[in-house]
Amino acid sequence: MMFRNLFAGAAAVLALLSSACTPRTDRLVQSISDIVSECPGEIGVAVIIDGKDSVVVGNERMYPMMSVFKLHQALAACADFDKKGLSLDTLLTIERSELDAHTWSPMLKEHPEPVFELSVGELLRYELIQSDNNASNLLFGRIVSVERTDAYIATLIPRGCFRIACTEAEMSSDHSKLYENYTSPLGAAVLIERLFTEDIISSCKQDFIKQALGECATGQDRISAALAGKEGVRIAHKTGSGYTMNGVLSAHNDLAFITLPDGRHYTLAVFVKDIRGDESLASGFIAKISAAVYEFATQVSGRCRK
16 A cells, blocks of 8 residues: 555554564664663664655654654745745845844844844745744744644644744743743654655745755755765755754754655654754664664565566
C-alpha cells in the first residue's frame, strides 16, 4: 500500500509507522540508539523510508521545535491565502520600528530603510531559507495567528504529537516558553513527508515551499553534513536552534526530506533537547545520525535495484 494513500486517517498512519519496525530496520534502530546513548542530553529521531519503512528512537518524548515551526507556519499561511484566493505576491508595508533589532534577522540587515515593502512570498523565503525571526513574527501578526496555525496543522497531523503556542518574540522575551512549541520526531517527519508526497495546498504554493526548503541556508553542519559531496543527492530541510542557559543548550534540530539519485527518498527528523554542550557538539550528533540513515537507505536502495 502506498504511503500517501494512508493519510486519510493521519492518526492511524502515525500508529502504523510507530510500530512498523521490522527485522530489516532493526539494524538502523541499533545504529541510531548507539549514537543517542553517547549524547549528554535527549535525542529523538524519526525516519520514513520511501513511505514504507519507519524507525523511531526517543519518539515517546516531546521536543522544542524552535524554528522548525516555521515550516508549519508557512503551510498555514499558504493554506489561508488559498482559502482567500490571494497570491504570495501580495505586498505588505513594513516599518522598521516594528521589528526586533536584537533577534536573528537577515531581512533587517538587507532593508535599512525606515519603511519598506515586501511580498508575503519574500517573507516566507526569509523565514524558510534564512530562518528570519522578524519575518516569522510579521506573518503571525498580519497573516495567520499562532492559534490558527496550530489549528490548521492539526488537520494534517494528529493533535497529540505537536503544539504551537508561542511566537519567536515571546520565546525571545521568556526563554522558558520555547518548551511550549513542541513536537514528536515522528509528527514532524510525517508533516514534511506529506508536503513532498501529497497534495495538501495549491500546487504553486506547495512547490514554492518545497523549493525554499531546498535552498535552506542554515544548519549545514547537521543532516546536510553527512550528504556533502554525495552526487545526485538532494536535501530540503528546516532547522531549529535553541538558547544556551547555564551550559545547557535547550534545542538543536533538523527536519529533512532527502531524495537519492535513483529517485527513492527518505525523511529524517532529529531533535536534540537539553544537551550539556554547545551547538557544535549537538550538530555532530545530528550529522552522525544522518550518516547512519544515509548508509542504511542507500543499501536498501541498492538491494531493491538488483
